[in-house]
Amino acid sequence: MSQIELRNVGKSYGDKEIIPSLDLTIEAGSFSVLVGPSGCGKSTTLRMIAGLEKPTTGTISIGGQTVDDVAPGRRGVAMVFQNYAIYPTMTVEENIEFGLRNNKVPKLERRELVHEIAETVGLTPHLRKNPDALSGGERQRVALARAMVKKPAVFLMDEPLSNLDAKLRQHMRIELIELHERLGATFVYVTHDQVEAMSMGTSIVLMDSGRIQQQSAPTELYAKPQNVFTSRFIGTPPMNVVPIDAFGADVAADAPAGAEWLGVRPERLTFADASRPAVPGETELTVTIIALENLGAELVYRAAMPDGSRIAIKRFDEIARPLGDTLVRVETNDIHWFDANEERIAEPAISGQVREVVTA
Amino acid sequence: MTTTIAPPAPPASAKNSRQSGDGNSPPSPPTLRGVTPRVGATLWKVVRVIARIVISLALVLVFAGPFYWMVLTAFQTASEALSIPPQFWVDSLRWDNFVAAFDRVNFGHFALNSAIVTGGTLLGQFLIIVPAAYAFARFQFKGRDVLFGVVLATMMIPGQLIFLPVFAMYAKMGLLNTHLSLILPFIASGFGIFLLRQTFMRVPDSLIEAARLDHASEFTIIRRIMLPLAKPTIVTIGLITFIGTWNNYFFPLVWTTTDAVRTLPVAIPRLEALDEIAPTIVMAGNMLLVVPILIVFLLARRHIISAFTYTGVK
Numbered sequence: 001m002s003q004i005e006l007r008n009v010g011k012s013y014g015d016k017e018i019i020p021s022l023d024l025t026i027e028a029g030s031f032s033v034l035v036g037p038s039g040c041g042k043s044t045t046l047r048m049i050a051g052l053e054k055p056t057t058g059t060i061s062i063g064g065q066t067v068d069d070v071a072p073g074r075r076g077v078a079m080v081f082q083n084y085a086i087y088p089t090m091t092v093e094e095n096i097e098f099g100l101r102n103n104k105v106p107k108l109e110r111r112e113l114v115h116e117i118a119e120t121v122g123l124t125p126h127l128r129k130n131p132d133a134l135s136g137g138e139r140q141r142v143a144l145a146r147a148m149v150k151k152p153a154v155f156l157m158d159e160p161l162s163n164l165d166a167k168l169r170q171h172m173r174i175e176l177i178e179l180h181e182r183l184g185a186t187f188v189y190v191t192h193d194q195v196e197a198m199s200m201g202t203s204i205v206l207m208d209s210g211r212i213q214q215q216s217a218p219t220e221l222y223a224k225p226q227n228v229f230t231s232r233f234i235g236t237p238p239m240n241v242v243p244i245d246a247f248g249a250d251v252a253a254d255a256p257a258g259a260e261w262l263g264v265r266p267e268r269l270t271f272a273d274a275s276r277p278a279v280p281g282e283t284e285l286t287v288t289i290i291a292l293e294n295l296g297a298e299l300v301y302r303a304a305m306p307d308g309s310r311i312a313i314k315r316f317d318e319i320a321r322p323l324g325d326t327l328v329r330v331e332t333n334d335i336h337w338f339d340a341n342e343e344r345i346a347e348p349a350i351s352g353q354v355r356e357v358v359t360a
Numbered sequence: 361m362t363t364t365i366a367p368p369a370p371p372a373s374a375k376n377s378r379q380s381g382d383g384n385s386p387p388s389p390p391t392l393r394g395v396t397p398r399v400g401a402t403l404w405k406v407v408r409v410i411a412r413i414v415i416s417l418a419l420v421l422v423f424a425g426p427f428y429w430m431v432l433t434a435f436q437t438a439s440e441a442l443s444i445p446p447q448f449w450v451d452s453l454r455w456d457n458f459v460a461a462f463d464r465v466n467f468g469h470f471a472l473n474s475a476i477v478t479g480g481t482l483l484g485q486f487l488i489i490v491p492a493a494y495a496f497a498r499f500q501f502k503g504r505d506v507l508f509g510v511v512l513a514t515m516m517i518p519g520q521l522i523f524l525p526v527f528a529m530y531a532k533m534g535l536l537n538t539h540l541s542l543i544l545p546f547i548a549s550g551f552g553i554f555l556l557r558q559t560f561m562r563v564p565d566s567l568i569e570a571a572r573l574d575h576a577s578e579f580t581i582i583r584r585i586m587l588p589l590a591k592p593t594i595v596t597i598g599l600i601t602f603i604g605t606w607n608n609y610f611f612p613l614v615w616t617t618t619d620a621v622r623t624l625p626v627a628i629p630r631l632e633a634l635d636e637i638a639p640t641i642v643m644a645g646n647m648l649l650v651v652p653i654l655i656v657f658l659l660a661r662r663h664i665i666s667a668f669t670y671t672g673v674k
């Protein structure tokens with residue numbers, strides 16, 4: 001059980017500042033996912049935790065111990081690399097054993113541990129093989145086994161699934177979740193894939209340009225995005241963010257003080273139903289459907305609003321609507337409000353909740 | 361102008377030939393246009409094959425010819441070797457030329473010197489090149505690039521330019537007529553450091569990082585990961601050094617004053633000086649000089665090819 005703490009951690013390469021100043025607490029035993037667009041500093045953060053990069057400023061501690069001057073091999077962390085980084089010069093067994101051997105674990109114990117792990121991840125028949133005789137999925141397992149065998153308190157994973165095909169990726173996702181449950185170790189997982197982040201993480205750290213945009217559980221990240229960036233990053237298609245008057249004067253009148261933008265999830269927009277008139281709290285508006293994507297289970301409409309803004313509407317209807325003008329309905333409760341700085345404006349209903357504002 | 365006329369023609373003929381199959385129109389005889397290029401192509405192909413064979417044979421003659429002549433002469437008697445017209449084969453394998461070569465100079469002594477100098481150079485080079493190349497490839501330190509430039513620059517200094525100062529230096533240091541004097545200057549090979557550095561640089565960073573996370577020391581990283589991956593390059597450097605040192609004539613000659621540490625290449629020409637009409641014995645001596653190189657080359661061949669076609673790690 002190791003909590004990871006980053007305090008005022010900054011990283012620059014020469015004049016190029018990757019991370020200005022990061023304060024981050026990764027709770028012990030959590031499956032924390034660092035997610036964000038490429039270049040947002042998530043990998044750099046992970047590598048600093050691993051000790052592969054030295055922070056320019058600030059301090060990092062793992063399990064209450066400052067690790068700034070601790071070599072990567074002594075931090076009690078194991079890492080799975082995107083390209084697996086399996087030693088091509090060693091057999092599968094030697095690969096898994098390498099860390100133990102360097103840590104002077106006695107030979108018999110080593111053998112036992114390696115075989116135990118190999119059995120767990122299903123590599124037993126491959127132990128004597130060279131890595132280049134393995135498939136992508138098997139190499140992935142070697143990389144995992146190599147990390148697991150050291151029984152680290154912290155697992156660091158840098159986009160470990162991105163080299164696998166879609167089917168295997170899905171499968172490995174579930175395996176990793178199970179692995180996390182079983183080991184109870186702290187997982188720090190880097191990905192740029194929001195689906196991976198949402199489906200695996202118990203805590204998501206959304207980053208952009210070296211800053212944390214939001215850190216929360218997946219459901220909260222989806223339900224209460226702290227700013228426009230977050231609202232658009234999570235969800236497919238992204239949240240519709242339009243000026244507050246785009247849905248008409250009635251909606252604009254409901255806006256809390258300071259609101260400049262409103263956001264509404266595509267799946268929260270409904271088509272007006274003649275058999276059920278709009279109730280208070282619902283607003284109707286005519287939009288023009290200009291395109292349709294049929295994804296099988298769902299239909300995604302692209303529509304133009306009266307003020308010219310484009311929005312997406314996601315429905316699970318079986319029959320596609322024709323293009324052209326149609327009446328859509330939105331519930332005021334489903335609307336997220338953002339101020340001029342694109343920060344979320346807290347709903348008065350949920351008063352008392354402490355909101356940490358992270359300036360973009 | 362021509363471009364507007366030319367293009368429509370081929371589709372028309374193509375259409376004709378296709379229609380001829382279904383019987384609707386009489387089969388049109390193959391046009392001159394359709395045939396000539398094909399014959400021309402075949403002819404051209406034949407010419408090319410013949411040219412390739414001729415050139416290959418010429419190259420074989422240029423490279424293997426002298427070698428064959430050496431082997432041939434080494435097994436001939438003196439009269440056979442000097443006969444006119446020359447004789448291109450031998451009736452039986454005769455070893456007495458080799459025995460004579462051994463007897464005429466103190467062959468074993470020189471061969472041992474050659475082995476010591478070559479082995480010492482190889483070992484020394486390995487000990488110097490590997491850490492140097494690893495440091496240049498993997499570490500950031502002040503003055504690294506300047507230092508590497510200096511290492512590269514040493515390749516451009518001709519040995520003939522500095523042999524005299526080095527000789528004077530040896531005399532002062534009391535290193536004259538020692539094996540060390542023939543080994544020391546060659547163990548820090550700029551070329552070897554350069555070639556190995558390039559190989560080390562192609563090893564993916566993540567491999568090294570994974571090893572660091574596995575708590576491997578730099579020495580372990582070199583021994584277990586870098587060296588096995590760089591094996592083809594190391595074998596190649598070793599081979600180049602082996603050939604260069606084994607065949608080196610100039611430095612063993614000018615940096616020594618006695619026969620104490622002189623090597624085979626210095627001894628072989630003496631076979632000539634002892635007896636002006638003994639090309640057979642000289643060639644036998646040459647063969648003895650060349651055979652070790654051939655053996656090493658055959659053993660290392662596979663690695664040399666992969667050293668220059670190495671594309672990195674999957």
